[in-house]
Each structure stands twice: as C-alpha cells, then as structure tokens.
Amino acid sequence: MNIAILGYGTVGSGVKEIIDHAVTKSTKQLHVSYILIRKGKAKTLPYMCDDIRTILQDTSVDIIVETMGGLEPAHTYILQALKSGKHVVTANKAVIAAYLKEFTDVAREHNVRIYYEASTGGGIPWIEGLAKAMRIDEVDRIHGIFNGTSNYILDHMQRYHASFEDILKEAQELGYAEADPSADIDGYDICNKLRISASLAYDYHVPDTFPVFGIRNITKQDVSYFSSLGYAVRLIAKTRRNANRYGCVVEPVLFEAGSLESNTQDNYNLITLHGKTIGDLKFFGQGAGKLPTANAIVQDLIDLNEGVCHMDPSFTNTMSYDETLCLRDYILRADEAARDELQDFSYEVKSFEGQEYLHIQKAEVYEMHQVMERMLKTDVHAFMASIYEREDD
C-alpha cells in the first residue's frame, strides 16, 4: 500500500515512525511514498512535496492520510482524494464531525473508503468497539471522558489541591495543553467527538446544536466542595436515545469516588457504551499523543490493506433532538444577583445557610444550560456540574 501523509506535525511524524519501525507482518506492508508539507517549508526528506496535485495525480498512491487538522484545506483535500479514487484515513475530528455525511456519500460514489478511528478516543479502539456492539445491540447510551487535557486539569486539581490556573499552566508546560486551551477546556474538542460517536450510533448526522458547558470557571473551592460530598468532577460528553429521539450534552459531571471515571487519572480517556445484551462496556487508554493517535491511524491503514470493512453508515435515519430526554441533579455556584435567574425555575432548588452552592433536582439538561447562559451575563464566574446517576438497564 502506497501512502501519502498530508501534514508532518506530531501525528503525521508518528505515523511515519510506526511504519519506518514496523515490527509486524501487517505494518511491513505499508509504504510512505509522499509527505505533503506547507509551501516554503524545507524538504528534509526526498519524498516530501508541497503540491497536493502531485499526490492526487499519482495513481500509485492508494491511501491519503490527512493529519493537517482544521476544516480547510482538509475538507477540500479529502473530497479531492476520494474523488480521485483514493481511500482516506484521518485523525481530524473537526472535519469529520462537520462533513461526515458528505464524505461518506462521496466515498460510496467513488467506491473508496474513509476511516477515522483516530479522530475520537485517540489510541482507544472506540469507533471499532462501537461499530462492533451495534452489530447486535442498539447502543442507547454513550458517555465518556473524551479529552485528556481537561481530565489532566480536573484530576490534578483534586489530587494536588491546586487551582485551575496553576494546573493549566503545568499542563501547558508539559505539552498536554495548548497555548490557547479554549477548545479543550470549553468543551468544543469533546463536542466534535460526541457528534461523531452519536452520529455513528444513530446513523444520523447529529448537528452541533446541543448544550456545551466547559470547565473554565471551576475553582479549587468547587473541587473541594465536590470532594466533601464524595464526588470527583470530570468533563463528560454524553448521549442517549429513546427510539428516534436523542439527547446530547457536554458538561462537568460528578462521579462517586469509587467509580472508574473518578479514578481515570492524568490525561487518559475512558469511554462507555451501553447495549441491551452487552450491558456496560468501557474502553480506557491514551486519547491523544503522537504514538497512540498514530497507532489508530495505522490500524485504519492495515484495515484498508487487508480489506477489513468498517461500518457503513448512510446517515439517513430520522431522529429528533429531545430536550426532555435527560433529567439530572445539578450543583450550581452563582452569586446572589445571578441567582435571580432561578426565580421562574420550575425545579426544586435547595440552598444551604452560608453556602454558595445550590442543589437542583431533576432539571432538564437543556433548560439548565439556558439558565446558566443567562446567569453568566451577571456572574461571569458561575459554575455548575450535574450528578451522574447510573441508569437502569
């Protein structure tokens, strides 16, 4: 198999490293014939090029590995590759979340395939695990820690009694968090991964209109308060379905101290699916990083080389977003002025003498996020987390 790698950053060079140091029969059959680098960059390897057309026109190239990230030109290049009869493998969650249906349609038309195991859960065989479960069960619930950076921050804040700012800085120094950490801490990275997972589970291209609340406002005191109640907080993406209705949300969630989520440390990911016959299945591993992500890409390359078919969704199901599908208990911190937003609130709100936290019972997730949005206009530091409740089978 002749492979062209688009982009030669962390993940792209990881793919080349695994192929160069192939130790198995499967990996020895892979061959990198092009690396696309940006115009003007030094060509440090003989097969580097800076013009996508060279790669697209070379009929000996079987697979394009896209590791550039972002929407454009990734979107255009992927479409061009598929239309040129080349398979595509990508780790790019943003482009897959946005164009999943278009890519799948175009690939089918041109009798090629697009695989994206690395886009969600990094090195964890999550998309394959989901696809496999769906061969027998309707997967009706998914929830998980899909983002290593936010998990590192929350885990270390709790274990080392530290502030958000201090741990974020530490994570940036270690290379776990980017200079602009917004995508990780505001939940938008996770949002893409949830869209991909839910779209596959429901065979319906889920729009990005579900509620997302991140961890930017969490304080050392919040974490201590949650600990005192026996909880650890994790940034969670969650979806559930009931027939053709579904709900999706990204928000901080409180888990009991003895749960696997509470004990998922550092920058690890933990993703759970539920099906009627299989029950709960959980997958744990490195959700990012050079070699784990490259490993997932190389797994896709091997599948293409060995003719292993992944699930073949058409995204033609009819599903509707149901605001009322999820009811949760929440713990909320907001100042007095912001609390006015709760006056017309129909749920039970408990406040405690001298305590800045409110406990809200069985609130609709969607409504809760709307209230929070209004509160943030008054108290820009407000924070909330829902309480995880194991649903019955």
Next chain:
Amino acid sequence: MNIAILGYGTVGSGVKEIIDHAVTKSTKQLHVSYILIRKGKAKTLPYMCDDIRTILQDTSVDIIVETMGGLEPAHTYILQALKSGKHVVTANKAVIAAYLKEFTDVAREHNVRIYYEASTGGGIPWIEGLAKAMRIDEVDRIHGIFNGTSNYILDHMQRYHASFEDILKEAQELGYAEADPSADIDGYDICNKLRISASLAYDYHVPDTFPVFGIRNITKQDVSYFSSLGYAVRLIAKTRRNANRYGCVVEPVLFEAGSLESNTQDNYNLITLHGKTIGDLKFFGQGAGKLPTANAIVQDLIDLNEGVCHMDPSFTNTMSYDETLCLRDYILRADEAARDELQDFSYEVKSFEGQEYLHIQKAEVYEMHQVMERMLKTDVHAFMASIYEREDD
C-alpha cells in the same frame, strides 16, 4: 448461516435468545437449526436432538456453537465438527486452553475456523482487542481481573467489611458463585484465561505449569490491613515477555486505592494490555453472565458469516519460561512455625512488632510461590499478595 448449538444451559439459551430477538441486519442473518441436548432430556423445541451425528452429517449446518463446557466430550465434538468442515465457536475456556494448538491445526487443515472470543473476558472484546494491538505492537505485558466471582468476593469484603465466608455465601445465593467455588477462588478458571491470552500474545501454546495462588485463605483482617496501607486486593492473572522469555502468574495483587483495578466493582472484569506505541489499553465489562457471554459468541458468528478473519496463530514460536522475569514485593501472613520456611530465603523480610504480616522485597514470583506451598503444609491458613508496580514503558 445455519447454526447448531451444543448444550442448552445459560450460555446456549442466551445465544438462542439473541438470535430469536435479532434487532440488527447482522443478527437477522443467523438461524439456529439444531440444539443438542443430553440423551433422556425432554425435547421442548422441534429442532432439539440428542445425537451429535445428526448434526455432523447435516451438510446444511455451517457452524457449531459449543456451550457444554468441560474437556470431554467438548474436545471430541469440536474436532469432529472441524473435520466435517464446520466452523466452531465456543465459550469453553478449559477446552481452548488445553487444545488450542490442536484445534487451530485441524481447522487449518480442513479450511474452517475456530473462534473463541467468549472464552476469555466474557462480553469484553478482549481477544479481538489483543489481536488488533498485535498488528502493530509486540504486546509485552497483560494483566487483568479475569474472574467475576473472585472480584465480587474481594470487592464486597472490602466495601462491607465482611468475611470471606459471608460474601461467598451471598455470591452463591445470587448465582455469581457455584456450589463448589474452587475453580473461581483457587484461580484455575483464571489460569485457563491467562493461558489463552498469553498463547495468543506469544504465538506459543503456553503450558499450565506457572504458579497459581488463589483467595481461599483471605480474611477480613487481611483486607483491613491492606486497606490501612492504602491498597485494595484483586485476584490477577499476569504475563510478561522479554524477547523469547516469558513469565505467567495468577495471584492476589494489591493495587493503590486510586487505580482502576481497585475500583472495578462487583463481578466486572478489567483487562489491560501494553504495547510500545499504544501504551496501556484497558477493557472493562461483564466477564461472564448469560447475555454478555452469548453476545461474544454471536459476535464470532457474525464474523464467520461476514468473512471477518481473526488472527491466525500457528503456535510455532519458541519461548521459554523464565522464573526470574518477575520480581515483586509481597505481603505475607503465616504463623510462627510456617515462617521457618523463610530461613534460607535470600530476600529482605521485614516483620513488625506485634504484627502477623511480613513484608518481602523484590522476591522472584516463582520462588515465592514455592515457599508458600511449603508454608501451607504447616499453616493451612497462610495468605500472601504481591504489590502492583507500574512498569516503565
């Protein structure tokens, strides 16, 4: 695909239930055409029969699902099925551990396949996960909670400060433990699962001669003592390799309170593999039970129907068991008389005033198990557990 199910106990009836209530395209293509029951039992369904020859001679039967358990007649029936040109799917860990190489050779000769995902880790896609990781990495370490019954006992002893006897009785009443619990609590069930996992990882049919020490002797006081040191105890199967040398062991292991193993509750399983590029991957789920185990069998049936190939080991590697490959710290409880066995012991032994526990540093696993065997002749209640130490990558 026409399927004959041998045995109609918990797992066999679970397979039929999933196929009867098929909700997916993949499961709707499966058809049960025979169920083999014991001679003399009432034929409650029209396609029940009590003569294996009827099934073997029917050329319309594509796959035999063996759910009888035990070595014979399972071993003979599986061989006959393969030689009749029928694929075999089984959940029978004892027969697979013992005859893995013979079955694989005979299947290859007759151009059929034998799949056994359900034999190890129940509903967890463990064998597939291992096979997939091995396409890129040499898997050099595996450890896991492979037995739900022993995990239920250890977890509940700790969480409810209860005795081994009380929790065993509770587990028996709930149907989690059998009337004769030896296979689960003495580690022999796990031993089979470790043999299967290690044999696949090393492409070498691992013999059953490695050390095995179970949890029969654990007391409420032991669990309290381990807790006081910050540990939870789990019955663990572990293997590691270094080039062509390997080690295997089944024994109680102490994990830090914040580890996933310590927080694997009830009768769940948690299995970990390690590879150079993928790092640690962990799989969590139901390791036994009617529908999860049946789910794994039906996954194998779908793979056979859809032409999905599993790994194809030849078990022709040359490996040698290395007694010195694993060094561990141990905590040991034995009476004064039994402690005499430690006199010629070459490792550092720390004892504490008024304390019946000894701490042993960096002992060879194999030697430690031999010493324990001798101690048990003097103190039949002696117990030991090793301390988990995360190895460097």
